Amino acid sequence: MARPKVILFDVNETLLDLTPVKESVGKALGGRPELAPLWFTTLLQYSLVATVADHYLDFGEIGAACLRMVARNHGVGLSEKEAQEAVAPMRSLPPHPDVIPTLGRLRDADCRLFTLTNSSKAAVADQMKHAGLTEFFEALLSVEDVGKYKPHADVYRWAAGRAGADVSECLLVAAHGWDVAGAAWAGMKTAFVARPGQQLFPPGPAIDITVPSLAELPGELDRL
Known part of the structure; x- marks a missing residue:
């Protein structure tokens, strides 16, 4: 595999720790963090429903609506405002400990770095600012500009074009098996970060790089 010209990073769970929003959601669901x-x-399911139906909705809006659905199924009543407040921490998540050192190493190696996230443009701007990551990225790419959610192939191809590269010259880094599968099927190189609880999709395409944490990624790229 040739060294990629562009590296695209998923944001939620890959770069940012979802623990605060999981805690707030668990509290809203009657003190049941396991939900x-x-x-x-x-x-994720209803983001794909919106994509297949060709009816784009804001990721945060879907998140609040789905929280109310899960709550109802478990005997918890949530107002729209309460659901929105519960998912609000999505915009102020901390980075995983391995993120800032790794992005610094990649930037110092003159890698072109972009986000590619299902979060809205406003949300990813808030997320990167709060986490102190904005400076590492050439641009913050959001599916909002495509009107479709990952893992639709159009999203990855659009991102490559936005970066001025062929899709085969891009590497998608993500902690989700469905995301790296979608990117690989679209023609991108892929790197899976095996965050706790995350797994690759067994029938999916071959993944180019698998690392236990983001810290190992620069070394893997150096060996290409």
């Missing part, structure tokens, strides 16, 4: 993964899975 937070179900909420996030439902959020």
